[in-house]
Amino acid sequence: MQCPYCGHADSRVVDTRTTSDGIRRRRECLSCKKRFTTYEQISEALLIVKRDGRREPFDRHKLTQGIRIACAKRPIAMTDIERVVSQIEEHLFSLGKAEVRSEIIGEMILEKLKELDPLAYIRYAIVYMEMEDVGSLQKELDRLRSERK
Numbered sequence: 097m098q099c100p101y102c103g104h105a106d107s108r109v110v111d112t113r114t115t116s117d118g119i120r121r122r123r124e125c126l127s128c129k130k131r132f133t134t135y136e137q138i139s140e141a142l143l144i145v146k147r148d149g150r151r152e153p154f155d156r157h158k159l160t161q162g163i164r165i166a167c168a169k170r171p172i173a174m175t176d177i178e179r180v181v182s183q184i185e186e187h188l189f190s191l192g193k194a195e196v197r198s199e200i201i202g203e204m205i206l207e208k209l210k211e212l213d214p215l216a217y218i219r220y221a222i223v224y225m226e227m228e229d230v231g232s233l234q235k236e237l238d239r240l241r242s243e244r245k
């Protein structure tokens with residue numbers, strides 16, 4: 097199990113709890129000693145409801161790819177991206193739901209990217225939130241600019 101903070105491949109389990117929807121494990125990285133939580137079984141059960149009503153299983157890899165594309169050529173470390181992915185994943189599972197709408201995930205990603213990098217945030221907003229029209233993009237940019245003052 098890869099550490100979301102430093103990317104080290106080995107960790108030890110410090111606590112295991114079985115809940116109604118899966119196994120929750122507290123792990124400690126053998127390299128940086130930071131702790132993180134992993135979920136088993138439940139991650140296979142969580143379904144993402146797409147805009148058109150289709151459902152697909154939650155895919156951490158896909159989530160990472162989407163964020164990586166938005167962060168391309170930005171000064172953002174892969175470990176930061178992994179950390180964001182883990183935080184989103186953890187948040188998703190903490191909702192304790194069997195299904196989550198894709199917009200909810202989109203909003204979580206936007207919130208994280210906003211803290212991480214304004215350009216990556218805007219990129220993600222354009223691609224995933226279908227903010228195609230120039231007007232709403234301009235509005236978002238203005239809002240972002242005034243927030244950063």
Ligand SMILES: [Zn+2]
Pocket residue numbers: 099100101102103104125126127128129130
């Ligand atoms: Zn680590």
